[in-house]
Amino acid sequence: MRHVRIFDTTLRDGEQSPGVALSLQQKLEIAHALARLNVDIIEAGFPVNGAAEFECVSRIAREVQGPVICGLARTHKLDIERAAAALEKAEKKRIHVFTSASKVHLEYMLKKTPEQVLELTDQMVRYAREFTDDVEFSAQDVMRAEFDFVRKLYQTAIAAGATTINIPDTTGYGTPPEYGAVIKRIYDEVVQGREVHISAHCHDDLGMATANSLAAVENGATQIECTINGIGERAGNTSLEEVVMALYVRRDHYKAKTQIHTRELYRISRMVERYSGMVVQANKAIVGDNAFAHESGIHQDGVIKNKETYEIMNAELVGREAAVLVLGKHSGKAAVKKAFADLGYTLDEAQFAAVFARFREIVERKGPIQTEELRALVESETAPTANLFTLEHVQFFSGSGLLPTATVKVATPGGMVTATATGDGPVDAVYKALAEAVKMRPELDLYRVESVTGSTEALGEVTVKLKLGEVQATGAGVSPDIIEASARAYLDAANKLAAGQAARQPRSLEEVQRSGLGK
Numbered sequence: 414m415r416h417v418r419i420f421d422t423t424l425r426d427g428e429q430s431p432g433v434a435l436s437l438q439q440k441l442e443i444a445h446a447l448a449r450l451n452v453d454i455i456e457a458g459f460p461v462n463g464a465a466e467f468e469c470v471s472r473i474a475r476e477v478q479g480p481v482i483c484g485l486a487r488t489h490k491l492d493i494e495r496a497a498a499a500l501e502k503a504e505k506k507r508i509h510v511f512t513s514a515s516k517v518h519l520e521y522m523l524k525k526t527p528e529q530v531l532e533l534t535d536q537m538v539r540y541a542r543e544f545t546d547d548v549e550f551s552a553q554d555v556m557r558a559e560f561d562f563v564r565k566l567y568q569t570a571i572a573a574g575a576t577t578i579n580i581p582d583t584t585g586y587g588t589p590p591e592y593g594a595v596i597k598r599i600y601d602e603v604v605q606g607r608e609v610h611i612s613a614h615c616h617d618d619l620g621m622a623t624a625n626s627l628a629a630v631e632n633g634a635t636q637i638e639c640t641i642n643g644i645g646e647r648a649g650n651t652s653l654e655e656v657v658m659a660l661y662v663r664r665d666h667y668k669a670k671t672q673i674h675t676r677e678l679y680r681i682s683r684m685v686e687r688y689s690g691m692v693v694q695a696n697k698a699i700v701g702d703n704a705f706a707h708e709s710g711i712h713q714d715g716v717i718k719n720k721e722t723y724e725i726m727n728a729e730l731v732g733r734e735a736a737v738l739v740l741g742k743h744s745g746k747a748a749v750k751k752a753f754a755d756l757g758y759t760l761d762e763a764q765f766a767a768v769f770a771r772f773r774e775i776v777e778r779k780g781p782i783q784t785e786e787l788r789a790l791v792e793s794e795t796a797p798t799a800n801l802f803t804l805e806h807v808q809f810f811s812g813s814g815l816l817p818t819a820t821v822k823v824a825t826p827g828g829m830v831t832a833t834a835t836g837d838g839p840v841d842a843v844y845k846a847l848a849e850a851v852k853m854r855p856e857l858d859l860y861r862v863e864s865v866t867g868s869t870e871a872l873g874e875v876t877v878k879l880k881l882g883e884v885q886a887t888g889a890g891v892s893p894d895i896i897e898a899s900a901r902a903y904l905d906a907a908n909k910l911a912a913g914q915a916a917r918q919p920r921s922l923e924e925v926q927r928s929g930l931g932k
């Protein structure tokens with residue numbers, strides 16, 4: 414299989430993302446992480462930019478071993494000298510000289526004729542070769558340039574000593590067939606069997622950077638320039654993790670390989686996200702939060718039966734935890750059952766049906782729930798209780814200047830009971846209404862409310878202790894609404910009290926309710 418070099422330009426083109434400025438320490442850490450990832454080349458920066466950038470490139474050149482360290486330079490002597498000076502201590506160094514190829518660049522930006530650009534290319538590539546044998550040459554905006562001029566430029570660069578010729582689609586204009594065709598023409602008409610690498614450098618303005626880079630590989634490119642998370646100028650560059658994994662997963666098709674240690678991909682993605690402040694979108698291939706997550710029931714069922722139904726690669730291969738089943742509105746019974754089993758619960762059919770019904774009710778109200786919330790839910794729904802009283806409905810209103818008032822509807826052995834009460838606050842009002850509905854007046858010994866995962870969107874978990882004469886009972890309730898969770902906790906404890914009283918004495922519920930301890 415052909416080896417495709419990975420040329421990482423996170424620290425140069427990636428840092429050109431609007432608003433991103435990495436510190437020296439951050440750049441060094443990223444460069445070390447890139448070396449662990451085993452990229453072939455690190456473009457460490459553009460040394461002529463200034464003293465800070467020069468220092469970054471020099472430190473990386475001095476301290477990072479393994480990959481070739483590269484510095485960018487315009488077709489200016491000073492740029493090349495600064496790049497050569499910054500790279501002086503590198504174990505392996507490359508100078509990357511660039512000009513432009515399109516008419517619009519020559520006419521308006523460089524203000525030079527094609528002949529002048531050809532001459533500068535020849536002189537500056539030769540000059541760069543005085544500092545190193547490894548010189549890369551690029552002409553910006555190839556995809557909007559005339560091919561005859563492109564051909565001449567690259568022929569000139571190779572004749573002057575360029576060892577890698579990079580074909581930038583600077584504006585992300587080309588389509589995969591077009592870009593592939595240009596690479597093929599360069600391979601056939603320029604390289605013509607010489608020991609020169611063709612490199613792809615694509616931008617994502619039309620979302621085609623990855624596809625274009627892969628089309629280049631299919632047509633003879635042996636180097637891809639890319640960045641971690643695809644960060645870069647405007648819509649960004651080709652994303653390293655995408656091309657690397659595409660070449661790996663579809664090696665049957667591309668018949669090419671990289672030397673990347675793919676298990677490092679996720680870690681470096683998070684590092685670049687943190688340092689650059691460029692948040693990775695959830696649905697980003699390979700490294701996005703959802704890239705290995707399944708929420709819908711049919712997919713979850715398939716993945717539980719066999720991961721290959723919906724996964725073309727293992728999450729572990731890119732350094733992530735195994736695929737996640739998100740428990741939300743679209744989940745079915747298979748995933749919820751598996752989640753309970755993973756948590757160590759064995760539920761009978763009736764218990765599962767009850768918990769699943771509550772699960773559906775909650776995710777429709779608040780969205781996906783987390784493992785800890787699921788645990789709280791199953792604990793509260795399956796705790797052994799007599800289930801004499803079931804909450805059908807709770808409604809309350811309160812606010813500054815209002816008298817907190819609650820109405821509850823409770824299914825009781827004697828039928829459906831609705832009760833209304835006022836209180837010092839909404840929980841107090843609900844508890845008074847519930848006492849009315851269950852016809853018991855227990856004392857409240859403890860009331861505690863906690864958010865299961867600590868966020869404001871989390872499930873609220875309420876624990877109460879009720880005392881009726883000598884008997885105490887603890888109840889728990891879970892809900893996205895803490896007042897409803899409070900009502901559920903109260904009824905859970907009331908159920909235990911009623912059952913306990915009846916068993917201890919032994920008396921019927923009616924007797925308990927009629928006794929002095931009841932109403």
Ligand SMILES: CC(=O)SCCNC(=O)CCNC(=O)[C@H](O)C(C)(C)COP(=O)(O)OP(=O)(O)OC[C@H]1O[C@@H](n2cnc3c(N)ncnc32)[C@H](O)[C@@H]1OP(=O)(O)O
Nearest residue numbers: 426429459461462463487488489511512513522523553583
């Ligand atoms: C497609 C790319 O990603 S190219 C890399 C882009 N990256 C950057 O620009 C980041 C670093 N840039 C910088 O630090 C600065 O722009 C510098 C140091 C390079 C130049 O700064 P300044 O001298 O202030 O020039 P300024 O940025 O205003 O304009 C760019 C100049 O470079 C010239 N230029 C652009 N590309 C090239 C080239 N490949 N070869 C020679 N000259 C070039 C422009 O024509 C313009 O020259 P002019 O000032 O004579 O009109």
Ligand SMILES: CC(C)C(=O)C(=O)O
Nearest residue numbers: 511551553581583614
């Ligand atoms: C310097 C070149 C390679 C570049 O970044 C581009 O054209 O996008």
